[in-house]
Amino acid sequence: MSAAADLAATARAEAPNGSSRRPAILAVDDEPAVLAAVARDLRRGFGERFRILRAGSGADALEILRESRARGDQVAMLIADQRMPGMPGTEYLVEARKVVPDAKRVLLTAYADTDAAIAAINDVALDYYLLKPWDPPEEQLFPVVEDLLTTWESGAALEAGGVRIVGHRFSKESHDLRDFLVRNRVPARWLDVERDGEARELLQVAGLDADRLPVVLLEDGSVLERPTVLELAERLGVAGTPAQEHYDLVVVGGGPAGLAAAVYGASEGLKTIMVEREAPGGQAGQSSRIENYLGFPAGLSGSDLARRATDQARRLGAELLTVQEAVALRVEGSARLIELSGGEVLSASCVLVASGVSYRQLDTPGFPELTGAGVYYGAAMTEARACADQHIVVIGGANSAGQAAVYFSGYAATVTMLVRGQSLEASMSHYLIEQIAELENVDVRTGTSATAAEQHDGHLSQVRIAGPAGAEETLAADACFVFIGASPRTDWLEGVLARDERGFILAGRDVQTAGWPLEREPFVLETTVPGVFVAGDVRARSIKRVASAVGEGSMAVSLIHEYLLEA
Numbered sequence: 032m033s034a035a036a037d038l039a040a041t042a043r044a045e046a047p048n049g050s051s052r053r054p055a056i057l058a059v060d061d062e063p064a065v066l067a068a069v070a071r072d073l074r075r076g077f078g079e080r081f082r083i084l085r086a087g088s089g090a091d092a093l094e095i096l097r098e099s100r101a102r103g104d105q106v107a108m109l110i111a112d113q114r115m116p117g118m119p120g121t122e123y124l125v126e127a128r129k130v131v132p133d134a135k136r137v138l139l140t141a142y143a144d145t146d147a148a149i150a151a152i153n154d155v156a157l158d159y160y161l162l163k164p165w166d167p168p169e170e171q172l173f174p175v176v177e178d179l180l181t182t183w184e185s186g187a188a189l190e191a192g193g194v195r196i197v198g199h200r201f202s203k204e205s206h207d208l209r210d211f212l213v214r215n216r217v218p219a220r221w222l223d224v225e226r227d228g229e230a231r232e233l234l235q236v237a238g239l240d241a242d243r244l245p246v247v248l249l250e251d252g253s254v255l256e257r258p259t260v261l262e263l264a265e266r267l268g269v270a271g272t273p274a275q276e277h278y279d280l281v282v283v284g285g286g287p288a289g290l291a292a293a294v295y296g297a298s299e300g301l302k303t304i305m306v307e308r309e310a311p312g313g314q315a316g317q318s319s320r321i322e323n324y325l326g327f328p329a330g331l332s333g334s335d336l337a338r339r340a341t342d343q344a345r346r347l348g349a350e351l352l353t354v355q356e357a358v359a360l361r362v363e364g365s366a367r368l369i370e371l372s373g374g375e376v377l378s379a380s381c382v383l384v385a386s387g388v389s390y391r392q393l394d395t396p397g398f399p400e401l402t403g404a405g406v407y408y409g410a411a412m413t414e415a416r417a418c419a420d421q422h423i424v425v426i427g428g429a430n431s432a433g434q435a436a437v438y439f440s441g442y443a444a445t446v447t448m449l450v451r452g453q454s455l456e457a458s459m460s461h462y463l464i465e466q467i468a469e470l471e472n473v474d475v476r477t478g479t480s481a482t483a484a485e486q487h488d489g490h491l492s493q494v495r496i497a498g499p500a501g502a503e504e505t506l507a508a509d510a511c512f513v514f515i516g517a518s519p520r521t522d523w524l525e526g527v528l529a530r531d532e533r534g535f536i537l538a539g540r541d542v543q544t545a546g547w548p549l550e551r552e553p554f555v556l557e558t559t560v561p562g563v564f565v566a567g568d569v570r571a572r573s574i575k576r577v578a579s580a581v582g583e584g585s586m587a588v589s590l591i592h593e594y595l596l597e598a
């Protein structure tokens with residue numbers, strides 16, 4: 032038996048119920064006394080739910096991880112000391128990430144190593160650094176570890192989940208259903224009919240025709256053949272129904288601005304309902320790593336932010352309606368009415384439009400036809416796993432494209448970025464440019480644009496490009512992710528609210544010359560219709576950031592309080 036296997040066996044023997052099925056937390060430290068103390072505290076706090084494994088060096092720990100993976104065991108968290116001879120903690124975590132990319136990564140550091148830990152945040156995609164000593168564990172260790180494990184568990188539960196969806200990887204319908212399930216956090220398992228024997232067996236047992244994919248098998252045994260997203264949402268009870276006749280506040284859009292308004296509105300006693308067309312989180316929910324949101328030094332993923340904010344809004348009493356789109360706004364006396372795509376009408380005293388912006392679509396030949404079949408708009412998180420060892424093209428030169436390239440580089444064989452401008456400097460944050468420069472499998476082609484997308488068997492196979500001197504070339508591509516900017520979708524407000532020439536909604540001092548009807552001055556975020564407010568990216572002159580959207584969403588609630596007092 033290898034040293035690593037020996038350690039793993041010891042660890043299993045140490046586990047309270049001896050089960051080898053519980054996910055593991057692996058702690059590494061070269062100092063036996065510190066390792067024993069970490070393991071003791073972890074066992075005390077988490078031993079019921081997790082196996083606690085130990086290793087005395089990075090090399091031993093990597094062996095344990097490879098063996099765990101070979102056995103199909105889950106690893107939830109890696110905790111590593113920074114100062115270890117041979118292989119420092121950061122170097123070990125970089126290697127460990129390749130074996131167990133989903134495990135949460137925590138670095139144990141002495142105060143003197145804090146700078147090294149902060150510098151390592153990007154290289155390691157570190158989730159947390161913990162200062163030694165961590166006494167008392169109830170305050171310094173358990174809350175942090177619990178938070179990270181809960182986040183890990185919610186991701187693992189989603190993948191192991193009860194709903195099964197069988198389809199072709201490169202079908203738009205399959206992609207839309209998967210995207211919906213992932214973004215709405217419905218536990219579901221994806222089975223690719225071409226790659227998974229289980230998928231074919233399931234179809235056979237259920238007597239289903241492989242021509243009628245995608246198929247969704249629900250936990251109650253029912254089978255939905257080629258359902259629409261709305262049909263699936265209704266069957267799963269995800270969509271929700273309004274509980275009140277009249278609300279103080281209807282929020283349109285569930286991105287950071289809408290979620291913040293739902294949290295503040297509900298917590299400050301307003302009867303609040305939020306309507307979201309797709310899934311809570313908005314654009315931010317699709318970001319693989321938000322690095323500049325205050326208070327999260329190691330960054331956080333957009334889906335994590337969306338999950339936390341959605342739970343918070345619900346806990347504070349806001350109602351959430353998803354997969355429902357606001358299609359019209361009407362004014363009837365003091366009531367503001369929002370018509371929904373399903374035909375329902377919500378009545379409110381105030382409305383907050385927080386509908387953000389949507390990705391601009393590429394109309395280059397081949398791209399419209401292959402959307403969802405190898406061409407994706409901001410679908411980075413859903414598709415990343417399926418991109419293992421593949422050739423990926425990312426189009427765009429701004430931060431969203433940069434984040435996607437960094438994220439995919441951890442899964443794909445190669446990532447080629449097509450950037451129309453002559454350099455990244457003009458369009459991308461410095462920290463991302465530096466990260467991309469460090470990645471060996473990312474190739475940045477500046478002065479280059481896509482001229483066509485070509486397909487084989489109905490899915491993308493190559494992208495034709497024109498380089499700086501106009502020279503044409505063809506790149507093999509398994510998937511192409513397009514990030515070429517975004518614009519607001521506010522046509523439904525035409526003739527009701529004043530907008531600028533690009534469709535962004537005017538507010539505050541801008542509405543005074545655009546048809547503001549009252550003598551009093553409009554509130555800062557108030558539109559041309561009194562009592563209808565706007566926040567976040569959809570507002571004209573807004574700053575396109577998560578923090579500013581959150582700030583405006585919460586600020587809108589206090590303005591709404593003032594409006595209601597005056598009304």
Ligand SMILES: Cc1cc2nc3c(=O)[nH]c(=O)nc-3n(C[C@H](O)[C@H](O)[C@H](O)COP(=O)(O)OP(=O)(O)OC[C@H]3O[C@@H](n4cnc5c(N)ncnc54)[C@H](O)[C@@H]3O)c2cc1C
Nearest residue numbers: 284286287288308313314315357386387567568575576577
């Ligand atoms: C890939 C990516 C990475 C990013 N990374 C960062 C980052 O690291 N840091 C940072 O600060 N910012 C980042 N941003 C920008 C940031 O995400 C946005 O500024 C922020 O999400 C804006 O929030 P919002 O609530 O105004 O709008 P959005 O996030 O756009 O949300 C609007 C929501 O409204 C819904 N909606 C639209 N119309 C309707 C309707 N008629 N009815 C019902 N619902 C509707 C949409 O489905 C959407 O969910 C990133 C953006 C992207 C795309």
